[in-house]
Amino acid sequence: MRSGAWRALRRRPVFWVPVAILVVVLAMAVAPRLFAGADPADCTLDRSMAPPSGAAWFGYDFQGCDVFARTVYGTRSSLLVGVLATALAGLIAAGVGMASGYLGGWLDSVLSRLTDIVLGIPLLLAAIVLLHRATANGSGHGIWPVVGTLGILGWTTAARVVRSSVLAARQQDYVQAARMLGAGHGRILVRHIAPNAVAPAVVVLTITLGTFIASEATLSFLGIGLRAPSISWGGDIFAAQARLRQAWWPLIWPSTFLAVTVLAFIMLGDAIRDAFDPRSR
Amino acid sequence: MVRFVVRRLLQMVIVFFGTTLVVYAMMFGAQGDPIQALAGEKPVSAAQRAYLTEHFHLDHGFWYRYADYVGGLLRGDLGDTLTLRPISSVLAGAWPYTLKLAGLAMVVVVVVGVGAGVLAGVRRGGLFDAATLALTLVVIGVPVVVLGFLGQYLLGIRLRLFPVANEGDLYSLILPALLLGMLSLATTVRLTRTTVVENLRADYAKTARAKGLSRTRVVGVHVLRNSLIPVVTFLGVELGSLMAGAVVIENIFNIPGVGFTLARAVRTEDGPTVVTIVSLLVIVFLVVNLAVDLLYAVLDPRIRYA
Numbered sequence: 001m002r003s004g005a006w007r008a009l010r011r012r013p014v015f016w017v018p019v020a021i022l023v024v025v026l027a028m029a030v031a032p033r034l035f036a037g038a039d040p041a042d043c044t045l046d047r048s049m050a051p052p053s054g055a056a057w058f059g060y061d062f063q064g065c066d067v068f069a070r071t072v073y074g075t076r077s078s079l080l081v082g083v084l085a086t087a088l089a090g091l092i093a094a095g096v097g098m099a100s101g102y103l104g105g106w107l108d109s110v111l112s113r114l115t116d117i118v119l120g121i122p123l124l125l126a127a128i129v130l131l132h133r134a135t136a137n138g139s140g141h142g143i144w145p146v147v148g149t150l151g152i153l154g155w156t157t158a159a160r161v162v163r164s165s166v167l168a169a170r171q172q173d174y175v176q177a178a179r180m181l182g183a184g185h186g187r188i189l190v191r192h193i194a195p196n197a198v199a200p201a202v203v204v205l206t207i208t209l210g211t212f213i214a215s216e217a218t219l220s221f222l223g224i225g226l227r228a229p230s231i232s233w234g235g236d237i238f239a240a241q242a243r244l245r246q247a248w249w250p251l252i253w254p255s256t257f258l259a260v261t262v263l264a265f266i267m268l269g270d271a272i273r274d275a276f277d278p279r280s281r
Numbered sequence: 282m283v284r285f286v287v288r289r290l291l292q293m294v295i296v297f298f299g300t301t302l303v304v305y306a307m308m309f310g311a312q313g314d315p316i317q318a319l320a321g322e323k324p325v326s327a328a329q330r331a332y333l334t335e336h337f338h339l340d341h342g343f344w345y346r347y348a349d350y351v352g353g354l355l356r357g358d359l360g361d362t363l364t365l366r367p368i369s370s371v372l373a374g375a376w377p378y379t380l381k382l383a384g385l386a387m388v389v390v391v392v393v394g395v396g397a398g399v400l401a402g403v404r405r406g407g408l409f410d411a412a413t414l415a416l417t418l419v420v421i422g423v424p425v426v427v428l429g430f431l432g433q434y435l436l437g438i439r440l441r442l443f444p445v446a447n448e449g450d451l452y453s454l455i456l457p458a459l460l461l462g463m464l465s466l467a468t469t470v471r472l473t474r475t476t477v478v479e480n481l482r483a484d485y486a487k488t489a490r491a492k493g494l495s496r497t498r499v500v501g502v503h504v505l506r507n508s509l510i511p512v513v514t515f516l517g518v519e520l521g522s523l524m525a526g527a528v529v530i531e532n533i534f535n536i537p538g539v540g541f542t543l544a545r546a547v548r549t550e551d552g553p554t555v556v557t558i559v560s561l562l563v564i565v566f567l568v569v570n571l572a573v574d575l576l577y578a579v580l581d582p583r584i585r586y587a
Contacts (some may be wrong), residue, residue, distance in 0.1 A: 117299035120567065124525035125559045129307050132547050132555055214424035218529055221426050222544050237426055241533065248434060255427040263422025270418075 005199075005275040015271040018264035025261050028075040038066035040073040040231055049247045061236070061250035062243055071253045074231040078261070081143050081150070081226070082213040088151025089158060089212075090205050096155065097162025097197065102170060102189055112163075119156040124215060126153050131224045146225050150212050158204045165197035203273045210265030217258050233258040286575065293571055300563050301354070304556055305347050336361070354560065362546070362554045371542060371554070372561075378538035379527055381451065385458035386465075386523060387516070394466045395505075395512065398473025402508075403500060405478050413474070417467035425464055425526045429533040432460045446535045457534045461526050465519045472515055476508040483507075510577065517573030524562050 009015045028035050043065035052059040058068035100111035118126075130149045169175060170193060178192050219225030220234025227235065233254040240250035325333075334340055341349075353360055359368040401410040420428070436456055437445035443456035480486060481504055489499045528540035535541070539558060546554035 113295065113299070117296055117303060120296050121300055121303065121563055122521035122525050122566065124522075124528065125562055126304070126307070128528075128543070128547055129304055129555055129559050132552070210422070214426075217424055218426050218525075221529065222532070223548055234426065237430070241430055244430065244434060245438060251430055251434070255430060259423040259427045262424055263419065266422045267418065 005272075009271060009275040012271060012275075014267060015275075018268040018271070021260060021264040022268065025075060025079065025257075025264070028072050029079040030076075032069075032073045032076065036066070036069040036072040038069040040065060040069040042066070042069075049243070049250075051247070052249055058253050059247070059249040061240060061247075067250050067253050070231055070236055071233070071257050074233045074236060074254060075257065075261075077143055077226055077230050077232045078213050078216060078234075078258070081146050081216045082209050082265075084143070084147045085150035085154065085212045085216075086205050086209045088147065089155040089208060090201065092151065092155040093158035093162055093201065093205075094194075094197075097159040097201075098166055098189060098194065100159075101163040101166030102185075102193065108163075111159075115156050115159055118153060119160075121153070123150075123153050123211075124218060127215065127219060128222070128224065131219060142230065143226060146216055146219060150215060154208055154212060158201050158208065161200045161204050162197045165200055166193055169193045169196040199272075199276050203269050203276065206269035206272065207266055210262045210269070213258070213265070214262045289571060289574060293567055297564065297567060298351070300567070301351055301560050302347060304559055304563065305350060306343075336365075354557075359557050359561075360553055362551050364551070368554055368557050372539065372558070375537060375539045375542045378454075378536050379531070379540060382454055382458055382461065382527060382531070382536060382538060383520075383523055385451075385454055386462035389459055389462035390465045390469050390516065390519075393462075394469030395473050395509070398470045398512075399477055399500065399505065399508075401470065402474040402477030402481065405474075410474070413470055417470050420463055420467040425461070425529050426533075428463055429457075429460050429530050432456060433533060453534075454536070457530045457536060461523065461530045464526060465516070465523060468515065468519070469512060472512055473508060476511055477504055480504045480507050513573055513576060517570045520569050521566050524566065 043063045045064050047060045048062055048064045050060040050064070058066070058071070061067050061070070096111050096115065100108040127149045130153070131145055175188060175192050178188055183192075216225055216232065217234030217237065220227070220232045221238045223238065225234055226232040236254040237251060237258070240247075240254070244251055350360070357369075359372070362368055362371060397413055401413045404410055423431075433445055433456070436442045444453040446453070477500075481500075486499060486504055489503045490496070494503075524540070527538065528543055530536070531538045531540040532544050539562070543555065543558045545551075546558065
């Protein structure tokens with residue numbers, strides 16, 4: 001079944017196009033120097049808002065910084081926030097989903113209601129409240145408050161998916177057989193049940209990763225996400241929008257990178273889901 | 282039916298208290314100095330501190346304060362902003378804008394989304410279908426921040442088709458509403474298309490056609506009514522992202538609505554206003570989803586709510 005899904009994936013451009021994009025984005029995050037020759041911190045006001053030219057293909061922003069360099073260097077924080085927040089959300093989802101699916105009973109009821117409540121609060125609104133508090137407490141504007149906020153709020157859909165996969169697997173004959181052979185709860189959960197939940201959880205988390213990157217940009221745009229000296233796409237979009245009438249280039253490039261990255265993650269998640277679940281086609 | 286409504290209402294009460302508790306605890310719970318958290322990074326004088334302690338009952342425990350806050354909410358008393366203006370009067374000026382914006386966006390979503398979805402579903406595999414699928418994927422992937430500015434720049438600044446900022450009339454709300462609706466629009470198109478394709482294959486659709494009904498009637502009456510059920514559910518849930526999108530869009534286009542007020546409260550570190558607005562938005566979200574659940578019975582008589 002799994003190799004069948006892989007074979008279906010391998011033949012589809014809908015899978016390879018986002019993979020190619022994400023490889024480039026990842027390379028940019030790891031080694032921005034390879035892509036941008038200019039230093040993003042090298043800003044001088046006398047070339048403020050200089051339009052795109054041979055020296056700087058993407059032009060300069062209001063502070064006189066190279067737009068291309070800033071966009072490339074911004075990849076790292078955006079991707080890092082997305083990946084770390086998704087890892088946190090995945091951990092919480094795995095814990096909650098497996099506990100409520102496998103143990104059941106009152107714990108399942110409590111955890112399911114908790115999931116309902118967190119799912120009932122729109123992500124961005126709750127993130128505004130949480131982050132506002134984190135900043136007011138003086139925890140700074142680094143990536144960690146943003147990572148924590150998104151992770152704590154964004155695990156619900158994945159937890160539901162894990163729970164239902166665990167519930168379905170728990171009743172299977174091979175699990176009963178393993179129990180009869182004397183396997184403990186831990187072994188059954190890890191070796192026999194958890195693998196069933198991996199594929200559907202990966203699909204949900206890939207799409208979540210895309211939305212997390214978009215949410216980070218939105219939060220930074222509202223002024224409560226990452227702030228200077230962190231370079232982020234959302235922050236740059238916010239800085240550029242006030243002067244949109246004078247210059248479009250400081251806005252277009254971070255926007256394009258952001259949109260393409262988010263799109264790539266969502267396309268990838270879509271393609272994997274189609275491969276694992278042919279009915280949804 | 283009555284039993285279902287009662288059970289659903291009880292469920293909503295639990296979620297309401299859970300949600301307000303979570304939001305309230307996020308804002309005021311845990312360690313730290315709540316007054317400083319309220320005031321943000323600004324210094325607080327001793328007199329201010331004493332007044333705020335009294336006003337927000339900070340000398341009482343967390344549960345007392347939460348009960349006081351929820352009691353106020355239920356009585357319709359929204360409390361005061363940090364500058365001690367009643368939040369209700371701040372919101373009174375703001376909500377008509379947001380209501381108009383969200384209403385227009387919903388109209389766009391329903392009319393264009395369901396229309397395009399039905400067309401794509403009926404002509405499955407055709408050019409229109411392929412184009413819609415590709416276009417919706419792009420729109421789903423592009424964050425609302427990007428979409429908002431792109432629309433503002435291209436349609437507002439370049440082509441000058443629409444005003445780029447709010448001028449108070451309905452016409453200047455059309456472009457923001459269009460962009461706000463765009464996100465939900467894409468998913469609506471896809472969902473409608475999928476369900477229309479499924480229902481066209483169903484036996485009842487074949488029967489209707491065999492009876493000699495015209496194609497328009499089969500699609501427009503028989504298929505459409507069944508296809509709308511999942512779409513309506515989706516639109517209820519989608520209201521949440523519509524509200525979040527409104528925060529961004531209102532800021533881009535300078536529309537003095539609820540989202541704009543919320544963002545300003547965030548920027549001026551006005552804690553009580555942030556909590557109250559978010560709680561209100563969540564309550565609206567809950568009520569709309571309750572209404573959606575009850576609407577099922579109208580759309581699908583098979584659902585009896587036993």
